[in-house]
Amino acid sequence: MTAIHITDIEAAINHWRQRAPACDRMGLSPQVQALAEVYALMVYRHEDAVEEDALPLDALSAWMGWYDTTPDTPCIAICSTSQGDDLCKGCGRTFDEVQHWPAMSPADKRQVWRRITLEHSAWRFNRYAERAAEGASKPPAV
Structure with missing residues (x-):
């Protein structure tokens, strides 16, 4: 199995906090609760990743x-x-x-995403990506 980085756990927590925010009378949503328990243990143990197969089912589902x-x-x-x-x-x-992207697990794909984001050298991270996004939002010139 593959490890899931703590930044992905944080992103998932923030996603669920936006989708199901806590209110005064209610506690955390089940998804946030499940992920927060994993996150807390990671912080306590000074771990920056958790093995995918070590996640409780509710945390993995979230x-x-x-x-x-x-x-x-x-x-x-x-x-x-x-x-x-x-x-x-x-x-x-x-x-x-x-070549193997379609067969890769979600955790494997996220590891690749993390590496290329940290390297920040591919064209997807430079002005080309910005120009492509601008071009998609503008109507074609006639």
Whole structure:
């Protein structure tokens, strides 16, 4: 199994806090409660990751509920691995990661997302991504 980083647990907690905020008379939502228990143990133990198979089922279910709202792939439709590069200039994934992406588990995919985000060198993280997003929002010139 693959480890889930604490930042993903935090993101999932924040997702569920927005979707099901606590109010004065009610405690935390079941999803936040399940994830918060995992998060608290990670902080207490000074761990930055938890094995996917070590998550209680309710915490895993809550994490998967958040995961399902995230983009599946970092692809920006500029795949230099198809041109022979070992590392895609567009998304930052390795050739093997691109090839095996459909079969990868959610935790494996999040590990790749974390690596490429920390590296911050792929075109998806530079001005190209900003220009592509602007172009998508503008009507085509006639």
